[in-house]
């Protein structure tokens with residue numbers, strides 16, 4: 001297998017909270033192959049966005065990165081100084097943040113917002129060169145060049161999301177992290193935006209991390225899926241294996257909540273309450289909701305282990321296939 005384009009090792013992030021420390025990301029490791037589309041799914045509060053921000057070292061107080069290392073093409077991001085890291089955002093790894101389509105600057109034209117992103121990253125271009133570059137960029141995300149002169153309120157939701165993708169890819173990053181890029185859009189527009197993201201990913205030869213709730217969308221888009229629960233990865237496997245033979249009881253519950261792949265399933269309907277991160281149970285965090293939990297699960301936190309297939313799972317009860 002070719003070398004990982006992105007490698008995350010034992011990443012840990014916490015938020016200080018008056019009632020206790022919230023361990024939002026608790027020892028997460030995974031890697032991304034070149035051109036791979038990797039999904040991160042898990043219910044609300046499981047730490048998906050925190051992980052995305054931590055990869056880019058964009059965690060602010062009360063949040064804190066407690067540990068872990070991140071490598072992009074073998075370069076350790078966690079060792080870069082603030083300025084080097086700033087330059088690497090967008091150029092190396094680009095984030096389309098959760099809710100970004102609603103955080104476009106309402107009083108600035110789209111073209112100017114892209115120009116600012118380019119300028120921010122040291123691309124000192126003359127106005128005509130800049131305009132030409134933006135006019136070339138917009139069609140790659142399915143927008144007409146004249147969108148450059150428009151304000152966000154003149155765009156539909158889908159167009160705004162495309163503009164956010166344009167900003168993210170303007171420096172041709174190696175990795176794109178898209179955090180719930182389509183959750184505010186209706187189904188038809190969602191598919192169109194995902195198709196655009198897929199095309200952009202292929203054209204750039206980038207790897208993508210798609211963060212989301214929607215298992216149906218994941219099944220259509222990603223090659224491999226990581227399932228997060230209470231700040232940890234509990235299963236990582238090729239999407240086909242996740243859908244047809246999920247190994248973790250939580251993954252099984254998620255897949256069972258999918259009516260069928262043609263119908264859209266959301267991460268709902270799992271019995272029991274999502275855990276309170278600042279007061280996690282001992283042992284496996286999922287055990288209070290788990291139909292097959294035994295004594296060991298109440299005592300010992302399971303580590304992510306290989307199943308002898310392409311997948312890994314963190315469950316005492318999941319057996320390795322021979």
Ligand SMILES: Nc1ncnc2c1ncn2[C@@H]1O[C@H](COP(=O)(O)OP(=O)(O)OP(=O)(O)O)[C@@H](O)[C@H]1O
Nearest residue numbers: 015022024043044045046047048049050051062277
């Ligand atoms: N700025 C913050 N201050 C304090 N706690 C935070 C902050 N951001 C996130 N958290 C806590 O960290 C945990 C993980 O949050 P995060 O936003 O990463 O989850 P998520 O999986 O992205 O959820 P969603 O699906 O709702 O976007 C939650 O318990 C949340 O309350």
Ligand SMILES: [Mg+2]
Nearest residue numbers: 048049050098
């Ligand atoms: Mg989130």
